[in-house]
Amino acid sequence: MKMLAIDANLHISTAYRYLHEGIDVLADQAPDLHGVLHRAKTEGWYHLTLDGTLIETNRVAAKNPDTGHDL
Helix, strand or coil, X not given: CHHHHHHXXXXXXXXXXXXXXXXXXXXXXXXXXXXXXXXXXXXXXXXCCCCCCCCCCCHHHCECCCCCCEC
């Protein structure tokens, strides 16, 4: 944060205020947990990682052709 504040020619407290305002804007746009779980169930997702990022993937179904191990 300190380097970002210096690069933007901001006081460190202003940079942190902007940071928290940005986080609030992103949080307001994020789906809630119940909505994500409902979507996962209705769309038949087999795996769901709850870390704040919603990414649909089928990598868990892929196998290494040489070894047969899951990728």
